[in-house]
Each structure stands twice: as C-alpha cells, then as structure tokens.
C-alpha cells in the first residue's frame with residue numbers, strides 16, 4: 295500500500311512544455327478565432343456533424359446533456375447554417391364577414407412594412423377628409439346660428455354632429471392590417487429561444503379587450519400576437535428543458551410541427567381573446583429540443599417520436615480526452631471567450647495552463663478535460679475582470695487562481711459554512727478515536743465535497759432475523775449499497791448477523807446521499823461497532839464496495855479529498871483506481887496524505903486503532919484463509935445475500 299506524494303511545483307511549470315506542444319504563442323491574442331459559430335464549438339464533434347446534416351435537410355434535433363455544454367450555441371449555429379430561403383412577412387387582416395376570424399396573408403420579406411405603411415397613410419387621409427368635412431359642417435352651423443340668433447341651438451347641433459362623427463362613422467384604423475411577423479431581406483434564418491415560454495408566448499395569443507363595445511373596442515385582428523412558433527417560421531425554434539412545457543403546449547407544438555401552420559387564439563379562457571381564432575398562421579420551423587435526461591421522461595411521447603422519426607437525437611459529451619489536439623482546442627476556447635467578452639485582457643501561457651488544469655480537475659476523470667464550458671468560460675471572465683481591475687496588460691496564472699477563489703459555486707461556499715458549523719458543534723471530529731463512527735466523504739452539487747460522518751450501532755434483533763436500518767436522507771442507490779454491506783460483514787466478522795439489528799446513521803445529510811460511495815465507510819463503521827474496535831477520527835474514506843470487499847471507483851474524488859483537507863483530516867483512503875483522477879489544488883497537498891486502496895482489508899488495517907485491532911486482524915486473516923478454498927462456489931451465491 296503506497297501513499298501518494300504530490301509535488302508542490304506550480305502546474306504551469308510542470309506542464310507547460312507538454313501542454314502547449316507545437317503551439318507557438320505568447321498570449322491568446324495570437325490565436326485566430328473562427329468567424330462562424332459552428333466552428334467555435336469545442337469537443338462536440340458528433341453534435342456538430344448532426345447539426346450540419348440536420349441543417350441541410352431541415353430536420354429536427356433533440357440534444358440531451360448537462361447544462362453549459364453548448365446546446366443553445368449549437369442551435370444558434372444551426373440557424374446560420376440553414377439553406378437560404380425566401381423569408382416571409384406575416385400580416386393579419388380584419389375579416390368583415392366574421393370579426394372573430396381574422397385573415398392571415400404572407401408576403402415577401404420587407405413588403406409587410408410597406409403594406410401596413412400604405413394602409414396607415416390611406417387611413418390618415420380618410421381621417422383628414424372626415425375631419426375637414428366635420429369642421430365645415432360645424433362652421434356652417436355656427437355661422438347660421440350667429441346670423442339667426444339661435445346660439446344655444448347651434449351649440450347643441452354642433453355637439454350632436456361631433457358625437458355622430460365619433461360614434462357612427464367607422465374608425466379609419468380599423469381596416470389597417472397588423473404586421474405579425476416581420477423579416478428583413480438579407481437577414482439570416484431566425485433563431486428563437488422559447489425556453490420556459492408560457493402557452494401564449496409559444497403558440498401566439500389574442501389580447502383581452504376591456505372595452506368590447508361603444509366604438510371604444512380594439513379590433514380583434516389588432517389584438518393578435520404571434521407566438522415563438524410563428525416568429526421562427528423558416529428558422530430555428532430552440533426549446534431548452536422541453537419537459538417544463540405543459541402537456542397541452544407540447545400537444546399543440548406537435549400539431550404545429552405536423553401541419554406547418556397553427557391558428558392563433560386567446561390562451562386564457564376568461565379573456566375576450568378566447569373568442570378570436572385566426573386563419574392558420576404559417577410556422578415551418580426546425581425544432582431543436584434540449585434538456586437533461588429527465589427531459590426525455592417528461593416529454594410528450596408523440597412529440598419525441600416525431601423528432602426521432604423526422605430528425606436526430608444527440609447526447610452531448612461531458613468530457614474529452616486530454617490530448618495535445620484537444621488542448622489546442624481549449625486554448626482556442628479561451629481565446630474565443632476573451633474575444634467575445636471584448637473587455638478582458640488576453641491570457642498568457644501561465645494563465646492558459648491554469649485554466650486547462652482547472653478543466654482537467656473539473657472533468658473528474660483521469661486523462662480528460664471538462665466540456666462544461668459555460669462554467670469554465672465564467673472562470674475565464676472572472677480572471678480577466680480581476681486582471682482588468684488591476685490594470686494588467688495580460689491575464690496571468692495568479693489572476694486565474696484568484697478567480698477560482700472568487701468564482702466558487704454556492705455548494706462549495708455552503709460546504710465551507712457546514713464545515714465551520716460542524717466544528718462549532720463537534721459534529722465532525724477529526725482527532726482521537728471512536729467506536730462505530732467513521733468520517734465518510736460526499737459530493738454536493740457537481741463540484742463541492744463535504745465530510746459526511748457516519749455512525750453505526752448494533753443492538754439485539756427485534757424481529758425473527760436481524761435487519762440493517764439506515765437513517766439520513768438516503769436515495770435508492772445509497773440504500774442498496776448498505777444492504778450489500780451485510781455480505782461483507784458476514785465475511786469479515788464471521789458473526790451470524792441474524793441475531794442483531796444494525797443501525798447506520800448518516801449525520802447532516804441535508805442534500806441527501808446519492809450513489810454508493812459511502813459503502814466503505816458504512817462497512818468500516820459497522821465492523822467497528824460489531825467488534826468494538828475504535829476507528830481513528832483523523833482519517834476519512836470514500837469508495838464503493840463489492841460484495842467481496844474490493845474497493846471500487848467513485849466520482850468526485852478530487853472534491854472529496856479537498857473537503858477532507860479543509861476539515862482537518864490527516865489521511866484519506868480512496869479507491870486505487872481513482873488515483874489518476876486526483877487533481878487537488880496545490881494548497882491542499884501538504885495538508886493531507888492520500889492512500890489508495892484496493893480492498894477493505896487495507897482500510898481496516900490502517901483505520902482501526904492499532905492497540906485493539908490485532909486480534910481482529912488475525913481473525914480476519916484466518917477467515918480469509920478459510921475462504922480461499924470454497925471461494926469459487928461461494929462467490930456465486932454471495933451477490934444474493936443482502
């Protein structure tokens with residue numbers, strides 16, 4: 295069993311040669327940033343290929359993946375790639391036969407404004423003519439009244455005429471069509487983001503009219519509003535988190551996709567707009583639906599089937615291999631973010647190295663770089679802002695390191711706060727020994743670790759046979775993993791656990807425990823409780839456990855080790871197969887010793903207090919020797935034991 299020495303050399307120095315390979319640059323200003331959006335996409339080659347194909351054929355696409363991996367960027371890029379089409383303006387006209395069924399007309403791009411302008415001009419002329427006529431009549435009456443001395447009668451007649459003109463003559467703007475969707479001739483295909491839209495914003499709406507009579511009403515065609523599906527006519531309609539749309543909206547969206555046109559009606563039942571329904575309005579858009587895996591479950595099956603039948607589904611990658619070619623792309627990514635921001639100074643080689651190191655760290659996987667580039671872009675911008683604030687010409691590694699401190703996730707900040715609180719109340723003890731208590735490790739959110747104390751207690755069985763009772767906010771996999779621990783207990787304690795109930799408590803699990811990475815800690819805590827051997831509290835551990843006691847890899851190892859170091863833990867046991875994933879910050883390296891392990895026995899040997907463990911270890915070895923003979927047949931039955 296080895297402990298791991300991590301050097302304290304700044305990474306920029308360690309890596310710089312290998313990191314930049316053939317690339318000759320002083321700062322990111324030397325890197326050329328591609329013009330088109332699709333060429334700016336990093337690491338999602340498969341998605342890029344799908345988008346290119348789908349654009350040529352005008353197919354729909356569903357992109358599933360983690361937020362910030364470039365889904366909306368690809369959707370925008372698709373609108374740039376769509377084959378050039380004649381754009382159309384959409385107009386809505388009053389219908390003299392049925393006021394509640396406004397008419398829809400499409401005209402070539404740019405004509406819509408001209409038509410509405412011409413109608414308005416006409417209406418203005420008619421209004422001027424009418425006003426002139428009214429003035430002439432009024433002056434005539436006043437003149438006659440003055441001559442004939444019937445002034446009072448004259449005033450009454452003028453008022454009557456005025457009212458008659460206002461209420462009985464049709465209003466001139468009533469016949470002016472409304473420009474529902476306006477496009478310009480040279481514009482690219484529209485890109486409309488309808489994420490989180492209510493039914494009205496998505497499918498169009500007709501506004502309510504509080505004055506529905508007496509000449510004060512607004513004509514129904516004037517109250518019609520286009521929806522995102524209409525505004526994206528001949529372009530791209532992007533909907534992220536598609537599962538958040540109501541089933542009713544999804545059903546209507548499906549109809550719009552199938553028909554290529556969709557009438558607009560008032561979406562609120564109580565509004566006067568609900569009585570209005572236009573002729574079908576064209577909406578031939580390409581839909582890009584996006585979301586994480588949950589989105590697929592919440593999606594209307596018919597809508598999903600429509601996309602599958604007439605388009606592509608693509609899964610967004612979360613990491614890419616850490617190869618020279620991919621690192622080159624990452625350098626270009628930093629250059630892109632700097633250029634797109636426009637205000638921050640370029641990054642020098644040391645700053646680039648630091649960002650790439652962070653990309654490795656955030657990938658949570660050995661030999662990989664993260665593709666959650668929105669977050670990484672955030673780090674680039676914060677580092678740039680710090681450099682700019684200092685008036686620096688270039689952004690350096692120091693600025694990136696400072697940015698990492700500033701741009702910490704809320705989970706990370708909460709985790710610190712939790713560590714402080716648990717110290718105040720002695721919830722997490724990082725020194726001395728205790729029976730049945732182990733410092734486990736957990737991940738909060740996606741990038742923050744925390745120490746998770748686990749306590750076990752053994753009592754005589756209440757029922758016919760012993761049970762394992764776990765408390766704390768445990769999700770399904772965590773519950774399952776605890777059941778599996780009983781197989782280990784039989785093997786490692788040699789005791790018949792039918793006569794005992796084992797209680798396991800996860801302390802302070804406000805966020806809930808997912809996954810089975812606490813199973814080594816549970817096993818150690820329970821063995822300690824059953825055997826009455828104290829566990830060192832200055833150690834922490836993480837790892838999944840096979841029913842045979844092998845320690846299996848887990849996620850988030852870097853963040854877990856950092857959390858243990860922050861809490862004051864001196865040694866941490868991690869699965870040996872996770873060793874390559876460890877990319878902890880330099881400042882933690884001298885604070886903690888990392889011990890890779892392959893089997894629970896290695897943990898027990900180290901974590902149980904030496905004075906008390908010898909008898910147990912001798913027994914353990916004997917049990918292991920016994921187990922060698924029948925191991926083959928036993929291993930086939932073990933997985934069923936829980």
Ligand SMILES: Nc1ncnc2c1ncn2[C@@H]1O[C@H](COP(=O)(O)OP(=O)(O)OP(=O)(O)O)[C@@H](O)[C@H]1O
Nearest residue numbers: 334335336361362363364365366367534667668671
């Ligand atoms: N693959 C990528 N290549 C280059 N830049 C990227 C990539 N992914 C994300 N980015 C950067 O992150 C920003 C945000 O990404 P984007 O909005 O496309 O993510 P998303 O997957 O749509 O996330 P969400 O689902 O939360 O909307 C982009 O504008 C871009 O600057």
